[in-house]
Amino acid sequence: MSDQPLRTPATSRVTALTDTAAADYEVALESLNQWQLAWRRFRRHRLALVGVAILAVMVFLAVFGPIIWPYDPLDLRRDLPGPQGFDPIAMPPFGSDGAGRSVFVLVANGARLSMLIGTTTMLIAVTIGVLVGAVAGFFGGWVDNLLMRFVDLVLSIPFLFIVLVAARFFGGGELVPLILIFGLLSWPGLARLVRALYLSLREQEFVLAARAVGVGDLRIAFRHILPNAIGPVVVSATLIVANAIILEAFVSYLNFGLKAQDISWGNALARSQERIAVGNWWWPFFPGMAIALTVIAINFLGDGLRDALDPRAKE
């Protein structure tokens, strides 16, 4: 049993010595699963930590902002100094819009909707994308052909056009249809990614070994292969969140999105444009910064996850 003693350098963490024979030098390395290893690598990624910090602030704002700053976002003030509303000095922290509504309250409330749209869109897209990609890549043949031609079809439709048309005809300014539209149009890229991962993973020897002990197809596809593909999927999912937030802002800005009473970052931006010329920069600046910061933070996070979850990464 000469391959048994796993002698480790003195610097590595030693957790236990065996209680058996003194001759048995077995020393245990700390047993880390892939998530613990990933977390270890993630911690070293500065930008990703910055991203997490920014996102934490945004989530805090979304959850507690409207509570600790208890203004009704639709509450109007009568004592306006002029059509441009209060500036940030006259009405901290972010000033008000032309109707006297606090921009801070708009941003805080908007964070709720934007984050909600981002995450739910991502969940829908990941569910469809992983299912389609996994089935296509694992089973191959005509199944693969059929599903991938469907992906091509979805991708061949001019994206913005279909989003705007669908938002106008099926959205009706409501939240749920808008999320569904975003989700149903955001999965094809992920499906292609997952398919490519499956095409390479299914040729791995551990898949053959699993089949050789009698594991069935579905179990191999989703219990054995999927956990090995999770890294790129998580990275891609974060980017879908960022894209959905931008997409909402864009669609709402064009007045195809949520109805005016719903407060999202996109709506806040949309309302600001009429008065930008007057010099009231704080109307678009704060919601715009909120979008930009959130998206960039999510991208940093994705970048960190990409490095942390890369199976080729070595300590």
Added chain:
Amino acid sequence: MTVPTTVTAPARASAGNDVLLEVRDLRTYFHVLDGTVKAVDGVSFSVRRGQTIGLVGESGCGKSVTALTIMRLLDIPPAEIASGEIIFEGRDLLTLSEDEMRHVRGNDIAMIFQEPMTSLNPVYTVGDQIAEAVMLHQRLSKKEAWNKAIESLRAVGINNPERRVKQYPHELSGGMRQRVMIAMALSCDPKLLIADEPTTALDVTIQAQILELIKDVQDRTGTALMLITHDLGVVAETVHDVLVMYAGRIVETGTVEDVLLAPKHPYTEGLLRSIPSRGMKGQRLNVIKGTVPNPFNMPKGCNFAPRCPYAFAPCAEYDPRIEEANPPDVACWLYTPAPGSPIPPRIRPRRPVEVGA
């Protein structure tokens, strides 16, 4: 088949009812863009309960494909099982449904692969993986399966299995991982263990340990063993009977002593001569001249004729089949009269060949 005079695997097949696996005229073809590759081209052999048998040949001769065909692990298409029967305990595996076959795999026939580094799923602990294999075939609770995993790790000589079960594959060395693979393969007490180049990826000292272990568990459990290898040394140490494959066919069979010490087929002889030995210091290594024939364009006669130092007239014309030989232990016109050929066979008795000489 005539009365067997030497003890060979096919000869025994007709003899007793203790035959576990009988492969008859198996042909596995691959349909690829350039044409059809006959990877396994009419292979017949049998394995008795508890028998140890070695399948030897160089890369690409069809040994692994034979094993994967028995396990029905090939993707169809591009593979096609063009003909044959694989009788395992009275049932033809080729006629089973996928569900029935799944129950055979792991439970009745288990397989160990060449690459222990990649044969374990990196995201699960070794205990999870062995317990899964156990629970697929036996009605056991998670806890019982986990205990069984610990027991099977102990059975393959892993120290402190209670802790090892909780480790991930990346925490284990290559030799340890192969032990885990063997533990997993044996966890359901299979009747046949197929080991496909189990030691090729390991270094020499670990190779010896793993072979020792395979032999040891084979002795203890009485499972039949089919060892696939290109390494004649491994065969000599581990198995009782040998099948030599060349270009998709079995060209020679016999006991390890017969085949390795006194080979009949010129190919086997060439294999043995090409093993480097101490006595040939400073000389060029012996090689079998030429290369394996192009799989899309096999020679008309004997597949080995273009490389054979003893080739004579019938070899280029007629294709020798091991089933037609008497005794059926070698596919070579040196031992069997070629049909319709006026030239008599040059019967050569088994004669000793010195390794590397």
